[in-house]
Amino acid sequence: MAVRLQDVAAIAEVSVKTVSNVVNDYRHVRPETRARVQAALVELDYRPNLSARSLRQGRSGVIALAVPTLDMPYFAELAGSVVEAAAQRGWTVLVDQTDGLPDRERAVATGLRGHLIDGLILSPVALEGVELQRTQEDVPLVLLGEKIAGGPVDHVAVDNEAAARAATTHLLDLGRRRVAAIGYQSSADAASGVAALRRRGYEAALAAAGHDVDASLTPEVPGYLRSDGAEAMSALLGLPWPPDAVFCFNDLLALGALRTLADRGLRVPDDVAVIGFDDVEDGRYSVPRLSTVAPAKESIASDAVDMLADRIARRDQVAAREIRVGFDLVPRESTLGRTGQP
Amino acid sequence: MAVRLQDVAAIAEVSVKTVSNVVNDYRHVRPETRARVQAALVELDYRPNLSARSLRQGRSGVIALAVPTLDMPYFAELAGSVVEAAAQRGWTVLVDQTDGLPDRERAVATGLRGHLIDGLILSPVALEGVELQRTQEDVPLVLLGEKIAGGPVDHVAVDNEAAARAATTHLLDLGRRRVAAIGYQSSADAASGVAALRRRGYEAALAAAGHDVDASLTPEVPGYLRSDGAEAMSALLGLPWPPDAVFCFNDLLALGALRTLADRGLRVPDDVAVIGFDDVEDGRYSVPRLSTVAPAKESIASDAVDMLADRIARRDQVAAREIRVGFDLVPRESTLGRTGQP
DNA sequence: CTGAAAGCGCTTACAG
């Protein structure tokens, strides 16, 4: 069977406690004793049983990360950063995919994993507009994205409205006059989520420039995938008076839109300028390179992990907090053209 | 504190055993008793302590997946599929990123997670050419990709050599005569890995068509990222007699190559045809759409999970097995051009 | 169909 602390203790001729002290790197163990224990540890190839440790300590060193799906580059990149930030604390990350389904998000948020995990970082989609009931028994939680309407929960987010406004303003500053938006959603769940905030930023920018919102320029999308962007762009190009610029609520939508524009033989940005949101790697190599808004992703991941650590340490002794990370407007070829090129 | 089985038992006025029976859905509990227990479970909002269960049973229901990085779409997509396949068995997946470093891969393979996990699915990069020492104490392991040179290990892989050969042959069938390859690596670690196998397929296809391998057409790359592909393509275009086609060992390299070609104002496929490997989502929307080889990714994930389940159940009672999944050649615009378009 | 009790492997007061 597995090698236990006890077996090591027997070989090293010390008590179990002493072995535990060595394993956990406590001081106050005589060098000589420590050496003997170390030797036994190596000889038997001892590996601690994390379940036992976790049962005893009430902490597992494992946190969960729940994202809609790893298939979307933004979430994959985010997951990678979270795993890395967690590793720096010696934590392990367990990944759940919610597919953006309210039931799955709720299940995860209310402790799907029992006492296996010490905390949860949740990137909600559907749940953002929903009251999230939480009890003190529930697992410590940090939300990625906007604050849930209901009870107070820790969260880290970019200022979606300001970022969306910056993206739209960039298009207007370029002299574009019919600026469309791809990313509107009208389902109840989405009402207070990312879609609603970016929409607000878009509309605010238009208003500030003295433009009205033209409903025909804001097609609804069922999702935020490349295919959704491609279809929405098609619809927009079918308009009697099509747009000369488009703000897409994420890069995937924008990449889909670029694809449709290429299929129609339209030039970007000459005929239609395009800007996305997220700054995923794909957009840096797309043809043309995609202008976008870059949230401080590394900060999001590390801030979320830090915040969770703090929440775990202090449970309900401290009020819910909010961290706003910054963003950068990153203009590239899809709005500026190939400047500096022949 | 946390609600225990004991607390539920007290409320329901039954023994702990009976509550356990209800929680674990065993038959042979009187309906009346079951109902009373259920009510108590709900009333106290009981959640089993997975650490305790795992300590007792010797199984945790958690497996680990170790990939180089989630930043690469292929691995992100794979991770998503594995998480999904695992969920169907009621398993949870914990993600490790090795960054392709030999030490990290080795650490993970030899049981980094102690007894926390029931098994491991490892997608090795560096380790493929390295002898992997394994003991019976080590965690059950399934490898994604080619078999390690050393001891017998379960693995699931696509026939890399045949797939690479098919991709190269596709280029030759199109009438291309100077077919380059981007993806060669000469480090010792990579010698028997994916790079070596795809290289072999490429060279075999050339040989079958009566071509010699032209060393200037097979630049080495430090990694398999878009930036590596872009740089290698640049080097290739600097040649006195540049290639008229390129087989890239993965889609990311190919996407990088496309970007460089666009920067130089070259037409794809007219001037240079490009084919990749992996069939990641990006390539379906790139401009031009990327021809590629599509390994049966869903199969890879589900076969790996199935195989791991079997290995966990039977440990060392059964010999190491190998599963070969199929692949499809997927020609798109980057080799065929915009057929059917005006 | 149900109960009382042991034990999974660890850590942690409590003594010494």
Added chain:
DNA sequence: CTGAAAGCGCTTACAG
């Protein structure tokens, strides 16, 4: 600086 013992919350023979 080290040891003996309790107990984390669960499941599982063993009885009844």
